[in-house]
Amino acid sequence: MSSSRELQYLEYTYRNNRPTTGLLNSIFMTTVNTAARSLVSVASTASTPEIPSRRWSASDHLRFMSMMMTWLTLWILRVFLDYLPLPLISSSSSAYSYSYPPFSFASGLLTTAAENALVPAKASSSSSTSSTALVKYSGSSDLGMMICDGVDEPSVNSLGRALCHALALMNEIPVTSRKYQFAMGMAEKIMEDNAQSGHVDLLDVNRAALASSFARTTARLQDCLKRSRTADEPFGGLPLRVVSALPLGGYVASYVRGLSACINTVRSLADMTGNLLSQTRRRESAVVRAGGIQENEAELAVEKLAEELLWMTEKLRRYGAVAEGIKRWSYASGLASLSLTAAPRVQGLMVKISALLIGELARDSTQVPGQVTFRLLANWLPLFSHARNGLAFPVLTGYERVEVERAIDKAISTLPALDQEILLTNWLQDFSVSASEWPNLQPAYDRWCHSTRQLFM
Template sequence: MADRIMDENARYGHEVLLHINRTALASAFARTSNLLYRALERSQGDQDDDNSSYAWTTRVIRALPMGTYLTSYIKGLRVCMSAIMSTVANKRRRQVGVDHHVEEVTAEKLAQELLWMTAKLRDYGAVDEALVQWSFASGLASFSLTANVRVQGFIVKISAILFRELVGEDLVISSQIKFRILLFWLPLFCHASNGLAYPVLSRFEKMEVERAIDEALSTLPAADQEVILTNWLQDFTIAASDWPNLQYSYDRWCQSSRKVVT
């Protein structure tokens, strides 16, 4: 329904209607990005809590006065306590598993919606709003590294669209935004699952993204290039993927650095 209304607004071509489209999409993009971050935070937080569970009852008993001696007389109690705690832990793990699955489904739905919004913002000439917000989404970028592969796939597609827009002819993007986007989101390209049976990005799309990264890097100060390329090299050398390959950008930065030294 939202798609139809926005398309009708765009067909009329009136500036007020286009402004409504852009404002609504920018607001929805910000809200959905935040919801996706929260969903990934809860999903991965549940896993961490479950993995960090431990047998606290034994430590409590041993901490009591003369606890070392008491333990030999309360073996039966410890067996009972262990059985009870095991039952509780199993129920909790099952509940955590259910909650984790729900959060993953929610995150996938939100990521899919965010991809749609990104494409619409680009179509309506307001992708700069998404670029600004994406450049501040360091928390989302961090959680996306260990997100479900389906969620990762959508986030990779979003990032690929925005990376290509960094060097769009119709946009003037500040160096700070370029730097933050490259710094926060390049690791995802290195470490995300690119899909085997159904690749997330086509070969042509990957080439376009590499070209956009190289062009965006070339507009940054040498110090910023050093930070981005150093981090990229560390990720690239340990990643299973051979993309993005920024060897040309790295060589160019090395050559320019030598000229400064000499």
């Protein structure tokens, strides 16, 4: 009964939230076929024996130009598919107007059940019912709809869905709203009551719901940082993305970004002094300052998601699911790279999350594969060295920094020699060019050198 119910959730959610870019893909494939046929036509014409001995006619030139235009159109469509995904949203799915993929309990809670992360499978002796209830959670465009069979029969999954609902609402409600604290309080109450019961299934509900919400919030934070980074680039970053797609374009794009940063710095200094600006520039600066409200809102949204991730990390540790948080944080390589250029407050929150997870990683009670340990350290150690100091208070106290260094040292010592070499080499490179004196992993580096030297003695 439980498995059939979960399959119905998955089937209904896929039917309502499946990708809507089929038309663009169809146009692309049609253009591919047309380009292939035009290439075959031109090649067959050029391969005839009499063609090399005479000039091309007007029809030959038109055929060749048509082929070139078709292939150019194909390339433009490929760029759109890779860098400008434009979902063709129909009227039936207009409720999902957000840029994030629609949240569904099937994709969050129920898929974790399929991975044995929610509730162990049990044989249900209750009779099946034919009643089907349609539940719509209004007030949030990310929540969608669910189909439930046998809602009259209480189950642990009901509490799981309620907890997922409260955690999802936290992502949706602005932090300035008084309802935000209400939603957070509801989620905390459900988790605390589940923990006080001491029942294994209820504890698993807390762990699975938190793990699912942690993954969703991580993806949203990465998307917000990526959008804010693109907004800072000229023309939304489209020219740089096109250049990066070309051979050796990554090198050119990096130089252009550096040049743009220098120009923006000079402009900001000129705005502050006001001596090098004309009256037109002053009016343009006023327009930019008027749009600063939207930029501040975007920064607040990013900081809100980072705060929620830190809150979820602490809850994962409290309810014994920190290993799941370590695993998911180790896969966030894209977020780790974006964090290097994030705002100082956001960087500080990510440093706290990484330090907390690495500290738990060094505990004997935390068991994770060596690959997870390597990914976690490789992705997030650079942030420790390159995080900017822009806060009025230290992100970590002196004692906490020493404890994190010890945890990193212990975690590195558990890895194979080759993995230790990669991590310590990268750390030495970052530590040498950074103004920060933390983390200092020289003892771990010396130990690795000594152990390697012993192999030849």
